[in-house]
Amino acid sequence: MALGNHSNITEFILIGLSDNPNVKALLFVIFLEIYILTIMGNVMMLLVIRADSHLHTPMYFFLSHLSFVDISFSSVTVPKMLENLLSQRKTISVEGCLAQVFFVCVAAGTEACLLSVMAYDRYAAICHPLLYGQIMSKQLYMQLVWGSWGLGFLDALINICLATNMVFCEAKIIPHYSCEMPSLLPLSCSDTSRNLIVLLCSTLLHGLGTFLLVFLSYARIIATILSISSNSGRSKTFSTCSSHLTAVTLYYGSGFLRYLMPNSGSSMELIFSVQYNVVTPMLNPLIYSLKNKEVKAALKRTLEKYVQHIRS
Known part of the structure; x- marks a missing residue:
């Protein structure tokens, strides 16, 4: 059935994170601050990488795309979450929900591929x-x-x-703060076996497939680091990939925990989903700026140029 012919159901209800007015107000402030930090941090990384010629290398080219993906990832879900925290009617249209699913899939799949590509670059x-x-x-x-x-x-x-061929008849409550494919499938009153098979295959490709590439790259990296005789040499070599390894651990750790848990809307599922969708995009620029000497040096040079421009 075509998208425009979904019978009876025209919108879904997103349960969200809490119904307590005081908690909702607190959550709104927290997630608004996280979203602002996410945008500012990732835009800063994009500008610094573009402005500083020392960072015009493959690794930072990958990192600039990762920053853009993180901005997109957060912007797909957080604004709607903030709107629902202030609204009595936590609704989203069927079309809007499917659009959110699409862009979440694009961002999640692209980020997984970029992290595996960055691991190969470090290798x-x-x-x-x-x-x-x-x-x-x-x-x-x-x-x-x-x-x-x-x-x-x-x-x-x-x-x-x-x-878009799924039919939604009666069930319309999503026990979550955003639309994701695992949350939609149980709401359909049509056959979703093909959807499940395709979702499983794509999860294996972008989840386990990219993780395997990361694992193999780091297995070779660790073997090379251990073969270095001096402690200072090992430490210096490891520092070149520690930022990426931290980002990989956060992304895959929270992602696997989110999708391996049953889709029930439990508090632990929501916590892992928030970590995966909201917190990780905010932390990535912090990880790469605080743990990376080249980025810190580039930030310092960029700020000095900006101050000189202001003074002149």
């Missing part, structure tokens, strides 16, 4: 430093980035095309 830099320029050529890293976006859009498009 090339640490395990084959003399050949790094040849391995990570401009043509290759451009292809890797646009391939990540392409896979994210393709995965989302396939899932959403099947979702």
Whole structure:
């Protein structure tokens, strides 16, 4: 059945995080601050990487796209969450819900691919430093980035095309603060077996598939680091990938915990979902700016240039 022919149901009700007015007010302030920090932090990373020629390398090209994905990821869900925290009617149209599902899939799939690409970049830099320029050529890293976006859009498009054929009859309460495919499938009164199969395949591709690439890259990286004789050499080499490893741990840890739990709207499920969708996009620029000497140096240079421009 086409999207416009969904019978009876024209909107869903998002239960959200709490019904307590005082708690809702507190949550609104907290998530508004998180959203502002997310936008400011990731925009700052984009501007610094663009402005500083020292950061015009494959790793920071990947990081700039990761920052853009994090802005998109947060912007897909948080504004609607903030609106519902202030509203008595926590509703979202069927079309709006499916659009949210689509963009969440795009952002999540693209971020998973980018993190695996960044792991490969660290593998090339640490395990084959003399050949790094040849391995990570401009043509290759451009292809890797646009391939990540392409896979994210393709995965989302396939899932959403099947979702538009679902029929929603009576059930319309989503025990969550946002629309995601696992939350929609139980609400359909039509056959969703194909949707489940496609969702499982795409989850394996973007979840376990990309995680396996990250795992293999870091297995080689760790083996190379352990082969270094001096402690200072090992520490210096590990510091070049510690920021990325922290980001990977946060993203995959919270993501796997979110999607391995049953879709029940439990408090633990919501906590892991908030970590995955909302908190991680805010933390990524902090991780890369606080744990990365090159980014801190670039920030300092950019601020000095800005101050000089103001004075002149």
